[in-house]
Amino acid sequence: MEKIKTALVGFGSVGEKTHAPLISVCEYLDLVAVVERTKEKSKEKYPEISIFRSLEELLEADVADLIVIVTPNHLHFEQAKSCLEKGKHVLVDKPVTLTSKEAEELKNLAESKGVLLSVFQNRRLDGDFKTVQQIIKEGVLGRLVHFESHFDRFRPNLTDNWREKDIPGNGITFDLGTHLIDQAYLLFGNPEWVYADIRSQRTDAISDDYFDITLGYDTIKVKLTATVLSNAPMPKFLLLGELGSYSKYGLDVQEKALKAGELPHGKDWGIEQEAAWGTVFLENTAYKYETHRGDYRLFYTNIAKAIAGTEEPDVKIDEAIAVLKIIEAAFQSNKNGKRIYL
Template identity: 85%
Template structure:
């Protein structure tokens, strides 16, 4: 298949450190353009690309067939809609939109035009999450009764970032919460109810920087939590079953590598050293459980092959819509202080 001309809309930290490297190592794609409103920073690493000052200018030039939107969350809906109306395939960084209604509208539009529309849920390709999937499939812990997933960091000082400003789509729930809910949805499906405690804990914070979300199922409790004031070791995953437990610390190694500017290449990409592996605790046995390789490099080839009609999308809009409905229920639960039944 010919390389698909790809444009990146937005070149902030996520665009520069995550999307651009993953696009450039994808054999099926060619990064040909970047939308930067004021600078030309992307030219430093990609001198052959063309810079556009607006998404409208990009679409007018008809420079690319796949548009990757990595802008502040409140811009996603209008920008994705504009691209779809112009006949472009679209990938949007999570969350795809701020409401499930907007996501449904985009999905309908994409289907009517025969276009690919997806959301960047790269955390499905975290090594620790893939390991949890395997652990559950193998049934090592027996029937699960408790699943806990954390995304904790220590960032006590506010920064000049749109996610921490008083604008729609700000905060940690739309950011990290989208990942954790997506993972839980993949594992267990739609919950019966949602209960959430969402807070702004840092002094002068206007955006939420903590959440504790419980998803209710028949036989398992799912607890999802994130904080930016966690400076002590907290488990990334904690699973408890009738035969034993599993606990895993530390974030996937790919994020640190990408932030350090490493290209996602080589046979050792995404492999975690043994010291980071999680531990299985059974009644008469305790042992380290090897973390599977994480590999974000698999994401963009799937998008390309879906555009070519030779693969189904791994991240479907129906899943993104379900995740948004859970997020909406979480905010409602926090507002009214009780469970929200779906």
């Protein structure tokens, strides 16, 4: 398979620490260009690439077939639309756009051009989430009645990051909420209703930095929460069933490794130490349940093969649209103080 020429639009923390390394180690992709408005930081690690000062310059040069957009959320729609109109395959960092209507427009445009449009949902490849999928599939806990997913951090000080500024698409709900909702949607499908409490808890915070979102289904309650003011251990996942429970603490190991500058190489990538495994609690016993290997590398391999026509994309744009509709319902619920039925 000939390598697909790939360009990265945006070289902030996520572009530099996550996307660029994953693209660079993918045997089917060739990182040929990066859009950096003022700096040339990407040249330090990838000296062979070309740097462009704008998306327009990149598209005019026509040097890449796959465009990966890792810019602030409010720029995604117009940038993705420009790329699709040029007949480029497009991968957009989550949540793809700010509204489901915009995402639907991009979907129709991609279909009319016959190109790939997908969304970067790497958290589907977290080891703990893959483990949860297996536990549910195996019926370890019997009939599941409660599913709880946390994404808690301790970041009490405000930063200059665009996510904390007064711009559309800011805040923790569009960020971490997109991951948690996507995982829940993958496990349980579309909920009947959404109820949400979304807040700005830190002093002088402009954007939302806390959410508690409940997704209503017939037989199971799904509770999704995130905060930046949790400095005490909280379970990442908590599952309750008729036969027992499962709890898991700690985040997937890959993000920490990428932020530390580690290249995603080798047979030990994404493997969690036994001490961090979650625990299954049954009526008369409890035992550690091995955490599956997490592997974000598989995401870009799938994107390349989807472009080549040998696989379906794992993350489909219809799924991203469904997640956006749940996010829209969450904000509406928070505003109105009641359940929003989908």
